[in-house]
Amino acid sequence: MKQQSLPLFEIFIRSKRGLDHRHVGSLHAEDHEQALEYARDVYLRRSEGVSIWVVRSSDITASQESDVASFYDPMDDKPYRHATHYKLPKEVDNM
Amino acid sequence: MDAELKPALIEYCIALGDDSVILGHRLSEWCRNGPFLEEDLALTNVSLDFIGRARMLYSHAAELEGAGRSEDDIAYLRDCREYRNLLIHELPNGDFAFTMARQFMIDVYDMAFFTELMQSQEPTLAAIAAKAVKESRYHLRRSEDWIKRLGDGTEVSHERVQAAFNQLWGYVNEMFSVSEQEQLLIDAGVAVDRSALQQNWHTAVQAVMLEATLETPDEDWTISGGREGIHTEHLGYLLAEMQFLQRAYPGQKW
Numbered sequence: 001m002k003q004q005s006l007p008l009f010e011i012f013i014r015s016k017r018g019l020d021h022r023h024v025g026s027l028h029a030e031d032h033e034q035a036l037e038y039a040r041d042v043y044l045r046r047s048e049g050v051s052i053w054v055v056r057s058s059d060i061t062a063s064q065e066s067d068v069a070s071f072y073d074p075m076d077d078k079p080y081r082h083a084t085h086y087k088l089p090k091e092v093d094n095m
Numbered sequence: 096m097d098a099e100l101k102p103a104l105i106e107y108c109i110a111l112g113d114d115s116v117i118l119g120h121r122l123s124e125w126c127r128n129g130p131f132l133e134e135d136l137a138l139t140n141v142s143l144d145f146i147g148r149a150r151m152l153y154s155h156a157a158e159l160e161g162a163g164r165s166e167d168d169i170a171y172l173r174d175c176r177e178y179r180n181l182l183i184h185e186l187p188n189g190d191f192a193f194t195m196a197r198q199f200m201i202d203v204y205d206m207a208f209f210t211e212l213m214q215s216q217e218p219t220l221a222a223i224a225a226k227a228v229k230e231s232r233y234h235l236r237r238s239e240d241w242i243k244r245l246g247d248g249t250e251v252s253h254e255r256v257q258a259a260f261n262q263l264w265g266y267v268n269e270m271f272s273v274s275e276q277e278q279l280l281i282d283a284g285v286a287v288d289r290s291a292l293q294q295n296w297h298t299a300v301q302a303v304m305l306e307a308t309l310e311t312p313d314e315d316w317t318i319s320g321g322r323e324g325i326h327t328e329h330l331g332y333l334l335a336e337m338q339f340l341q342r343a344y345p346g347q348k349w
Contacts, residue, residue, distance in 0.1 A: 006131070027133050030244065037237055041137035 009035040013049035110179035112152035119145030171341035183266040196259035202235035246307025264312040269319035
């Protein structure tokens with residue numbers, strides 16, 4: 001079996017109950033089932049988690065470098081979308 | 096437990112430890128030789144599980160013995176004839192299909208064996224068994240998966256894994272034959288009656304082989320002797336490598 005022929009999977013681990021799954025890396029495997037097992041062996045050897053998600057890398061749609069100008073720049077001049085833009089009345093301690 | 100059973104119990108722990116340490120060492124030989132990185136890591140994890148299991152069993156034996164021997168002494172300072180592992184554990188790895196076929200056969204056996212051992216009247220053995228079962232359940236998931244992939248895979252993988260089962264089949268009977276001394280421990284509720292596990296083992300193994308489009312080999316030959324210290328020619332070479340450091344530099348520590 002050549003490694004090049006094995007599809008790539010992205011691995012997400014939940015480290016504790018209540019926390020979100022976080023991306024930890026990727027690995028090669030034949031299918032989802034095997035990817036789960038390898039994720040366990042590659043990323044959870046020291047009890048790093050309680051739950052694993054595996055996603056075929058090719059199934060992820062990612063934003064592109066060329067999208068930067070239209071996706072993110074327009075938000076830069078709209079500070080009123082942040083809560084910190086507004087002055088709080090004294091009666092409100094925290095927000 | 097009866098005090099006169101103690102020597103038998105010590106032997107029993109050492110024999111089980113031998114099964115684990117020898118297979119653990121064999122699997123460690125795949126480290127950096129695995130077919131690809133992920134499998135290399137996974138196999139090494141399995142290897143470490145077996146070495147850890149051996150440590151618990153040897154430590155317990157040493158403690159029962161109370162003669163100043165340590166787990167390391169038991170592992171590193173005994174020669175072939177003193178080793179008591181079942182022969183299937185010591186066979187050279189062969190190709191990946193052979194390693195996986197052997198692993199699958201042992202994993203099915205270990206699952207049944209350690210599940211039974213959890214009922215042992217000897218609390219430490221029962222506790223070790225409880226830990227081993229969890230590990231073996233995962234080992235079996237992996238090896239069963241591989242048998243199906245290889246058996247129902249390409250023409251080459253099918254041929255290789257079938258050949259592996261044919262070569263391994265003669266080592267099966269030994270896994271289920273009980274010695275007289277072991278029978279005493281079985282009667283005392285300490286040891287597992289391995290002979291009672293044989294039927295289920297065959298059923299479980301054959302079900303997976305069938306799904307993997309593999310044929311169950313004919314039982315026309317059988318070999319045994321491991322529990323009496325009569326081994327294949329391969330164990331000596333394995334021990335020579337495994338024990339080299341302690342033999343050359345006695346008492347050396349990390």
